[in-house]
Amino acid sequence: MDTSLQFNPNIKExxxxxxxxxxxxxxxxHENSDSYVSWKMQFRNYCDNPIQLNGSVLxxxxxxxxxxxxGIGRYDVLQKIFSENNEALSEIKRTFEIIEHFEPSTIRSKDAENHIVEIRIKVKNGCPNIExxxxxxxxDFVWKLDYAYFSSKLDNFQTFSLVHATTICQRIMDGLERSETFKNFENIILETKSDLKKFISLHNSDAEKSSMIIVRQFLIFLDRMKKKYCVQKWRxxxxxxxxxxxxxxxxFDFETCFESGSLKKEARTTFESIFSHFNDVRLHAPYVEIRKVEFHNK
Structure with missing residues (x-):
């Protein structure tokens, strides 16, 4: 590995x-958890200082x-410590490979970097008009949520810096949030449900319930992308x-998302549920592709 990468902020990140x-x-x-105890027992192989042993994992x-x-790219000790944890070993291996194949000639400034993935939801023999x-x-739902969130954050940074729009909307739908502070989010939910209901009601007598399910399923999917896969923006x-x-x-998040089969499965499950409630002529289960969006400097 090129030693100059050790000082690159992207590699450090x-x-x-x-x-x-x-x-x-x-x-x-949690000190009583199996994973915590296992860590401490393994850590003793590399340090017998009582202060360190009683200190935090960090x-x-x-x-x-x-x-x-x-250190950066030096993970032999971590591989030994997590030798019984296949998922952790996979994370370590993936990070090492990303760093090892990171070419200095391809490094751009942080501001110039774009890490974007596109999730393609395709339906074989589907109905393009409906889709x-x-x-x-x-x-429109996503755009309105983002606009409302960032506008609200400018006016009330302390409140909105602690919670994201998807979480707010889920709490509203669960009846846990009735504050006037979040009234605009409630209105967006109602508008989206109304738009869905107009079409669904032509084919489905229970359009109210179906529109509610679609909004909720999509919010859960967005929320998981934010929290589990660390997605920053979406469209x-x-x-x-x-x-x-x-x-x-x-x-790191970009490569992890791209290589993760779980995001692909979650997207497929989410849209299969959404399609099933959007039209009485059930759209087939979608086929999902995840691709990197490549940017080339001129």
Whole structure:
């Protein structure tokens, strides 16, 4: 590995993202959990200092890095510690491969980088008119939510910096949030349900329930993309089929999302449910493709 990459902020971000994921997802902070105890027992093989052993997991990682046992692209010790955790080993291996194949000549400034994936929702022998109509409604829903969220954040940063629009909307739909602060989000939900209901009611006597299910399923999907896959921005568009463009802040999340089969499955499950409630002539289960959006410098 080119040693100059050690000082590249993008590489450091990828490394730090791995450490954060190992701590939060594979060790945890509950002292009585099996993963936490296992970590401490393994850590004893590399440090017998009582202060360190009684310290937090984050401090343990700092110790390993300061001792030169763990660093950017140096994960042998972590592989030994997590030898019984296949998922963690996969994360470590993926990060190492990303760093190892990161060419210095391809590094651009942080502001110039775009990490975008497109999720293509295709239906074999489907109905393009119906799919395009649905895509338009969902696209407007996403745009309105984002606009309302960022506008509200400007006016009330303290409140809106702690919670995202998808979480707010789910709480509203669950009857847990009735504050006037979030009234605009409630209106967006009602408008979207109304748009869906206008079409669904032509074919379905229970259009109210179906429109509610579609909005809820789509919100859950967006929320999981935000929290599980660290998606920063999204846009829904029609390109002869439904396309969801999702953007990431860093290469690690981008590569993880692209390689993850779970996002593909979640997209398929979500849209299968949405399609089944949008039209009485059930659209077939969708076929989902996930592709990188390539950008080329001129």
């Amino acid at each position: 990828i490394h730090n993202k791995l450490i954060a994921k190992l701590i939060n997802c594979h060790v945890g902070h 401090k343990n990682f700092y110790y390993l890095e300061n001792a030169g046992l763990v 395009e109509l649905l895509t338009g409604i969902l696209g 829904v568009d029609w390109k002869e089929h439904t396309v969801i463009f999702v953007e990431f802040n860093n290469l």
